Amino acid sequence: MFAGKGLDSLLDALYYAPYDASGWQEFLNRIVSLSGSRSARILVMNKSADQVFNGVQVNTDASAYQAFVDHYVNLCPWRPGLSTLPPGKFYSSFLDGICDQKTFYRSEFFNDWARHLDIHHGASGTVWQHDGQTIQMFMQRTGGQGHFTRDETNAFNALAPHIRRALRLEAIMHQRRQQQAFLEQQGRFSAMLLVNAAGEVVYASESAWHTLRDEPGIRMHARKLRLQDKASQENLDRLLTASFAGGSAHAPVTGGVVPLWRYARTPLLMQVIPLHPDADSTLMPVPAHAAIYLVDSEQETQIDLDKLASLLDLTAAEARVAALISQGDKPADIAAFCGVSVHTVRSQIKSIFLKTEVSSQAQLTKLVRALPVQRQVPLPRTPFLLSSAG
Structure with missing residues (x-):
């Protein structure tokens, strides 16, 4: 046959x-x-x-x-x-x-x-x-x-x-796509929580702890996240259940975003990303089944380019490219942002790879995110309703 x-x-x-x-x-x-x-x-x-x-x-x-x-x-x-x-x-x-x-x-x-x-x-x-x-x-x-x-x-x-x-x-x-998504999100946001199959928080970054301390609409009880808004809590529970169960007919398995509404402010976003149970443990501080990123648009994360260049022995231009790569930007976007050709950006990436002894953008992202070069810069707070109406 x-x-x-x-x-x-x-x-x-x-x-x-x-x-x-x-x-x-x-x-x-x-x-x-x-x-x-x-x-x-x-x-x-x-x-x-x-x-x-x-x-x-x-x-x-x-x-x-x-x-x-x-x-x-x-x-x-x-x-x-x-x-x-x-x-x-x-x-x-x-x-x-x-x-x-x-x-x-x-x-x-x-x-x-x-x-x-x-x-x-x-x-x-x-x-x-x-x-x-x-x-x-x-x-x-x-x-x-x-x-x-x-x-x-x-x-x-x-x-x-x-x-x-x-x-x-x-x-x-x-599994690799999930790992890449994890690295890309890790490159954009520093406030990260890791959750196990029982729904318990098993890891929280320093920025995440600060957010939990400062935000009245979210707290930790018995190692689990508790949201003040009932609908948001139900949405979070649904996304986490889908992540742990491998999916169901009525719940996505690719994660999602839970907005936490704040009076006269932009909402705090909770981005839930399921993690493959066989994922490379070196990517995460502890084994976990889901990552939750707390995204506050009123906080902007910046990379100290001078420190990055010094630590990795990069030129100023290479440090800027490495920082943008670690934040998830593509070579074409970096070229447009920096006002240079894509060929120039690719040449800089090749030079960065040689100097840092990495072979992929994912590895570079992991390296940059592991360095003490992050700093948060608070943005002026604009009332959410006004900014959306404009």
């Missing part, structure tokens, strides 16, 4: 999938074509595989897919049988006892959902389980196409290790 150029193109699509937003859909398109399937789907689920976090599917219209996710996913008779079989393999619904055809045809799943889509046979498997998530993959066939044979199921099983490697690659890339 998978051989020659067909297999090569399928593997190319599979290992490209983690790098492109539509990559997994393209992989499913190819596997449907090569295996003579009607449709296919990959579901990212919770540990017990009874709730869908997200998924990818081909050859099923949007309304049918939404109905499947919202209701029929837990009525599919293939899935209970699949849960009793060892993970890491694909099974033919017809040959491997996942669910006999008579039972399948009597099910609500078939009569109310699969019948009008002409789905009669399947090959499915739990392809990966990690960090409280279960990922299952399904190929489906019409009655006229017949069931998946033993040879066809074995071909899927030969592909299974490659699918797990691609999923692992995507997990690593997701």
